[in-house]
Every structure is written in C-alpha cells, then in structure tokens.
Amino acid sequence: MTTAFAIAVGFAGLLLLAGHILRSEKYFKMNAVYINHAGHLSIYKTDSLDNGFSKPKSYGIDKDDQGKIEKLLNGDQRIEFIGKYLKGSGLVSNGCRSIPFFAMGAEPEVESRIRNHPLVEKWASELAGFIKGRGFWTPGFLPESIAVSKGLSQLLGKPLVYDEVQTKNIDNNGFIDCAASGAIDKIRSDSNVQLATRNYDGDFSAVNAEIVSHYSTGLALTDDNAMLVPLPLLQQLFSTDKITYMAAYLKDGVNHKAMVREIQNKFNDLNMPYVIYPFDNDQISLFYVGAMSFFKTMAVFFIFLVFGVVALTIANSVTMTIIERTREIGTLRSMGFLPSSITNLFICENLVLTSMALIAGEFLAWILSEAIGHGHFTYRPPGVAGEVILAPLLTWESCSIFAVIILCIAILATWITATGRTNQPVVDLLTSTSA
Amino acid sequence: MKTRLFFSILCLVFATTSVAAPSADLLLKDSDRSRGGNLKGITWDIEIKTEDDGEVNTRDFSVKAKGVDALVEATSPARNKGEIFLFNDRAMWFLKPGLRKPVSISARQKLSGQAANGDIASTNYVGDYDGKITKTEKIDGVDTYVLELKAKAKNVTYDQIRYWINSTSHLGVKAEFLTLQGMILKRATFEYNNHINHEGQSIPFVSKMNIIDAKFSKNKSAITYMNPKEEAHPASLFNINNVNR
Numbered sequence: 001m002t003t004a005f006a007i008a009v010g011f012a013g014l015l016l017l018a019g020h021i022l023r024s025e026k027y028f029k030m031n032a033v034y035i036n037h038a039g040h041l042s043i044y045k046t047d048s049l050d051n052g053f054s055k056p057k058s059y060g061i062d063k064d065d066q067g068k069i070e071k072l073l074n075g076d077q078r079i080e081f082i083g084k085y086l087k088g089s090g091l092v093s094n095g096c097r098s099i100p101f102f103a104m105g106a107e108p109e110v111e112s113r114i115r116n117h118p119l120v121e122k123w124a125s126e127l128a129g130f131i132k133g134r135g136f137w138t139p140g141f142l143p144e145s146i147a148v149s150k151g152l153s154q155l156l157g158k159p160l161v162y163d164e165v166q167t168k169n170i171d172n173n174g175f176i177d178c179a180a181s182g183a184i185d186k187i188r189s190d191s192n193v194q195l196a197t198r199n200y201d202g203d204f205s206a207v208n209a210e211i212v213s214h215y216s217t218g219l220a221l222t223d224d225n226a227m228l229v230p231l232p233l234l235q236q237l238f239s240t241d242k243i244t245y246m247a248a249y250l251k252d253g254v255n256h257k258a259m260v261r262e263i264q265n266k267f268n269d270l271n272m273p274y275v276i277y278p279f280d281n282d283q284i285s286l287f288y289v290g291a292m293s294f295f296k297t298m299a300v301f302f303i304f305l306v307f308g309v310v311a312l313t314i315a316n317s318v319t320m321t322i323i324e325r326t327r328e329i330g331t332l333r334s335m336g337f338l339p340s341s342i343t344n345l346f347i348c349e350n351l352v353l354t355s356m357a358l359i360a361g362e363f364l365a366w367i368l369s370e371a372i373g374h375g376h377f378t379y380r381p382p383g384v385a386g387e388v389i390l391a392p393l394l395t396w397e398s399c400s401i402f403a404v405i406i407l408c409i410a411i412l413a414t415w416i417t418a419t420g421r422t423n424q425p426v427v428d429l430l431t432s433t434s435a
Numbered sequence: 436m437k438t439r440l441f442f443s444i445l446c447l448v449f450a451t452t453s454v455a456a457p458s459a460d461l462l463l464k465d466s467d468r469s470r471g472g473n474l475k476g477i478t479w480d481i482e483i484k485t486e487d488d489g490e491v492n493t494r495d496f497s498v499k500a501k502g503v504d505a506l507v508e509a510t511s512p513a514r515n516k517g518e519i520f521l522f523n524d525r526a527m528w529f530l531k532p533g534l535r536k537p538v539s540i541s542a543r544q545k546l547s548g549q550a551a552n553g554d555i556a557s558t559n560y561v562g563d564y565d566g567k568i569t570k571t572e573k574i575d576g577v578d579t580y581v582l583e584l585k586a587k588a589k590n591v592t593y594d595q596i597r598y599w600i601n602s603t604s605h606l607g608v609k610a611e612f613l614t615l616q617g618m619i620l621k622r623a624t625f626e627y628n629n630h631i632n633h634e635g636q637s638i639p640f641v642s643k644m645n646i647i648d649a650k651f652s653k654n655k656s657a658i659t660y661m662n663p664k665e666e667a668h669p670a671s672l673f674n675i676n677n678v679n680r
Contacts, residue, residue: 055488058488091538091539091540093536093537093538093539094536095536095537095539096539097539098538098539098540098541176536177676178675192535192536194534194535194536194537194538196529196538196540201492202485202487202490202492203494203514203515204518204520204529204540206529206531206534206538207534208533208534208535
C-alpha cells in the first residue's frame with residue numbers, strides 16, 4: 001500500500017511538473033513568436049544582427065527586397081501570414097523631459113491579427129490584450145497612434161490613453177510651461193508625446209504621437225522602455241522605407257526547423273543575402289531559450305529524482321515481499337516451478353500494483369491540476385513582467401511516456417531483486433529462517 | 436647696499452611673476468570667449484561637414500548666443516529648415532514646424548557625424564567643468580597649458596576633457612573628449628581665423644573645429660564658423676515659451 005502510494009504521488013508530481021513546463025513553454029513561445037514579433041521564422045539581411053543596430057541604413061531590407069521575399073514566402077501554404085518590422089531607438093518626450101525608448105514598428109493589420117490570434121488568446125491571454133486602451137489599428141484612430149509599455153507610461157507620467165482624454169474632453173495640444181507649478185498635472189492630463197531620434201540620413205528628427213494603449217511586453221527587461229508604433233509612423237521618424245526584418249508566422253503544428261533549411265536554400269539559390277532564424281535561436285529570443293534551458297535542467301533533475309525514488313521503493317517492497325515469502329518460493333520450486341516463472345509472478349504482481357498506482361496518480365494529478373486551474377493562481381517567473389497564470393497542462397503524451405518509464409522501472413527493479421532469491425537452492429529456500 | 440638688496444628683491448618678484456601660470460578658470464574664461472561663450476550677444480553661422488563611413492553630408496545652422504543661452508536654427512538642407520535647437524544653460528530643446536511640443540534633448544546626443552548637440556552652441560567650459568592645469572606642452576611649436584576638465588554635472592556634453600590652451604593667446608588649440616572612465620571618444624583641433632569686436636577690441640574667434648572619432652579616424656566632422664558678429668539679443672529670444680509659439 002505504501003509502495004503504491006509512493007508511486008502514485010511520485011507520478012502525480014511528475015505529471016504536474018511536466019504540465020507546468022509544457023504550459024510555461026506555450027506561454028514563452030507565444031510571447032516570443034507573437035507578442036515580441038519574432039515570428040516562427042525571421043528573415044534578416046546577412047550580418048544584420050551584429051551590425052544592424054549601428055548601421056541600420058546598410059543592413060535594412062529595402063522595398064525591392066521586401067517584395068521579393070514576400071513573393072517567395074507567399075506561395076507557401078504552411079505560412080499563415082507575414083509581418084514586416086522596423087526596430088529603432090530614440091527619445092520620447094512628454095514636453096518637459098525625455099526618456100529613451102526602444103520601438104517596434106509593426107503593420108497595424110498584422111498587429112491586430114497577432115493580438116487576436118486564437119493561440120495567443122489560449123496560451124498567453126495575459127499578454128493578448130492591452131492593460132489599457134485599444135490597439136492603434138482601431139478605425140478612427142490617428143495615424144500617429146502608438147502603444148507604450150506600462151513602465152514607460154509611468155516614467156513619462158502619462159497615465160491616460162487617447163480614449164480617456166477624448167471622454168474627458170481635454171485639450172492635449174497645449175504647450176506645457178515646465179517650470180510652472182501645474183506642469184505635472186498638465187503632463188498627466190493628455191496622451192500626447194513626441195518621439196525624437198537621429199534618422200537614417202543622420203539628421204535629428206521628431207514626430208508627434210498619441211498614446212492609445214498601455215501594454216506589457218511580458219519581459220521585465222523591456223517593460224519600461226518598449227513602444228509599439230505603426231510601421232509607417234516609425235518609418236517617417238527614421239526617414240526610411242526600409243525595414244529591419246520580416247517574420248513568417250506558421251500554421252499550428254508546422255515543423256519550423258525544417259522550413260528554416262528549406263527557405264535558406266531558396267535564398268542561397270537566388271543569391272539573396274538573407275539569413276533565416278528560427279524563433280528558438282538565442283540571437284532572436286534569448287529569454288525563451290534561457291527560460292526553457294532552465295526548465296529543462298530542472299525537469300531532468302526532478303525526473304531522475306522521482307524515478308530513483310520509485311525504483312528504490314519498488315526494490316525495497318519486492319525485497320521485503322520476497323523475504324517474507326521465501327518458504328513459499330521454496331514450496332513452488334519443489335513443486336516444479338522454474339525460477340523464471342516465480343520471478344514472472346512477482347513481476348505481474350508489481351505490474352498490477354504499479355498500474356493501479358499510476359491510475360491513482362494520474363487521477364490525483366488531474367484533480368490537482370483542475371483545482372490549480374480553477375484557483376486562478378498566478379506566479380511571477382524571473383525576468384517576466386507581470387504575473388503568469390499557473391495552470392499545469394496535462395497531456396496524454398506525457399502521461400503515457402512517464403507511465404511506460406515507471407512500469408519499465410518496476411519490471412526491472414522486481415526482476416533484479418526477485419531473480420537472486422528465486423535462483424537459490426530449494427533446500428535453502430525451504431529452511432530459510434528469515435521468512 | 437640697500438639699493439642692491441632692493442633690486443635683488445625686485446628681480447625675484449619679476450622672475451616669480453613671469454613663470455607663474457594663470458589660473459585654470461582664467462584660461463577657460465578667455466578660451467570660451469573666443470568660442471562664443473559668455474558674451475553678451477553674438478551671432479554666427481556654421482556649416483557642419485560630416486564624413487561617416489564614406490558618406491559625406493553638409494548641414495548649415497545659424498547661431499544666436501547670449502551668456503549661457505543659445506538659439507540654433509537649421510538653414511539647410513531644405514528638409515531641415517526651420518528646425519530649432521534651444522540651449523538654456525544645460526537644458527536643451529528641439530523644435531520643428533508641426534511638432535506640438537518641444538522635445539527635451541541632451542547635449543551629449545550626436546547632432547551630425549561626430550558633432551554633438553553641445554558642440555554647436557557657444558562654449559561655457561568655465562561654468563560646466565572643474566579645470567586643473569596638469570602640465571605644459573609644445574603643440575606645433577606653440578607653448579600650451581594642458582588642462583584636465585571634469586564635468587560639474589551629468590548633463591554637460593562630455594564627462595571629461597583634456598584641453599590644450601595656448602599659453603600666450605589663451606585660445607583652445609586642441610581637445611580630447613573622454614568618457615567617465617578616461618577613454619578617449621574623439622579628438623578636436625581649433626582654428627581662429629575669424630575676429631569679432633569685443634568691448635572695442637578685435638579678438639580672435641574660432642573659425643574651424645575639426646572633430647575626429649578616436650576609434651575610427653575615417654569618421655570625422657568639420658564645423659566651420661562664419662560671419663561672427665557681436666550683437667545684442669533680447670532675453671525673450673531664448674525663452675522656450677516664446678520660441679514654441
């Protein structure tokens with residue numbers, strides 16, 4: 001009974017751990033692929049990741065190449081949609097002080113598709129919506145509408161979004177006398193900011209922008225400097241029609257690694273100087289790669305620990321059983337039973353015991369997972385901005401794999417322990433005093 | 436005997452006076468004046484020619500300065516016309532037609548090529564830096580004092596400057612702009628072929644500043660100063676509220 005209980009609890013623990021890792025992987029993947037716009041595949045000009053930030057003009061993708069890449073990707077049925085992105089940094093000013101920003105310029109219709117994507121809503125619902133306001137693709141919004149990260153809005157002293165300013169009928173075009181006592185209140189009362197940077201021609205450039213939403217990047221590192229800007233507005237700020245990279249979003253279940261090789265070969269054949277990166281490349285999604293490496297290390301450690309405990313528990317239980325039944329083994333041997341037949345009896349007994357424990361363990365894991373899911377518990381993983389919903393994801397695949405491994409361990413542990421005793425001489429078994 | 440003693444003391448006094456270096460503040464004040472610093476009102480035009488990774492660009496500005504304030508207006512190319520940089524001591528603003536509010540910017544930001552925003556306005560090293568004369572050195576046959584300047588505040592153009600000032604004319608000859616850790620960011624040399632009338636005297640005024648990136652010597656900028664003239668500017672010219680309207 002104790003053995004069965006140990007196996008059941010160990011199995012339930014393994015399933016919950018695997019479920020948590022699976023759920024976290026889905027969350028981090030959605031974050032990397034959709035929310036942080038890596039796509040399943042991202043296409044950069046060769047060496048752009050190393051030199052693109054310092055020489056964006058030389059390493060950006062020009063209009064002609066954008067068309068060629070689109071043409072090449074558009075025919076592929078495995079691709080759901082394509083996004084064009086421009087990355088850039090500069091200063092965002094509230095009229096009195098400026099704060100550094102890192103902007104992602106995205107096409108409004110693609111961004112809308114991402115935010116409403118069923119997979120994002122399923123696995124990263126925390127990130128799909130906005131903390132406040134509506135997306136810059138909303139009909140009726142100005143072309144200069146932008147979304148800023150929550151931390152950046154706080155640093156700017158801009159708690160209101162465009163909708164709120166409109167409802168309150170506040171004049172947001174007024175000049176702010178920064179030395180005046182009411183300057184902070186005036187800054188807080190509107191959603192207007194200015195973005196400034198050194199553009200691709202080397203000139204100082206600035207544009208007006210209207211904050212229409214606050215959002216979370218999902219990453220603590222970027223949650224106080226990130227900004228989501230319509231691609232045309234960011235291109236206007238940088239005086240360019242180039243983009244930094246293109247991202248391909250694949251249909252669910254497509255093997256992205258195979259596609260990387262395939263598309264790379266097509267680019268090479270056409271002598272196009274572009275490199276395809278999968279989203280799980282550490283140069284593209286460092287956080288995803290780091291987080292998953294940590295989870296995998298943790299999982300390996302716990303899996304070995306639980307498997308070890310299960311093996312020792314079964315071996316211990318079988319040893320005790322065999323010692324208690326030594327004379328019975330001797331009787332069976334004297335009746336003509338072969339040692340292997342007796343070992344098989346023990347194996348069958350333990351298989352039944354382990355199977356029942358596994359069923360109980362799975363039931364326990366399911367109850368706990370449902371309870372956790374309905375409890376709406378959240379946790380804050382390191383490096384993640386905001387809270388993540390704790391909801392272990394139990395799958396038949398993980399259940400089956402772990403169950404088979406535990407059954408194998410049970411068979412092996414029973415066989416090793418039982419074989420030694422059943423092979424002893426019959427006389428020794430019948431006269432054993434240990435039983 | 437008394438007469439000999441008097442002359443000996445007199446000689447000693449003169450000898451001491453002739454070798455005593457001027458204070459760092461005096462050197463900076465004099466050198467700043469020839470770079471537009473702390474004058475009651477001055478106007479000049481500048482042309483910044485930039486060579487960055489083989490790409491050459493030219494931009495023109497008109498500068499009006501008074502004391503620690505300066506108003507810099509872009510005059511060419513046409514796409515930049517009307518853009519204004521306003522310097523109120525260490526606070527800096529950028530404005531352009533159509534921009535609803537001025538943008539607060541930093542003197543350290545690069546304006547064009549190697550030239551930082553702070554390089555185009557009048558120079559006020561005496562107010563912005565603590566200076567110390569460290570040694571004397573001959574640069575192209577000219578005796579100079581070498582000053583180590585440390586920023587008094589974080590919002591000045593450079594953290595540290597090594598500044599060579601002509602020991603006779605008190606004009607800045609050469610500068611190295613350094614990071615807080617002492618790493619050289621860029622080097623500059625100055626020419627003084629312009630003259631302005633200051634308090635009835637003709638004084639030399641900077642005509643060219645050549646700035647070279649310390650790491651990539653191919654990346655350089657030349658600021659040419661033209662038509663400098665002292666003229667009175669009203670304080671309201673440098674008021675952000677007025678400029679913005």
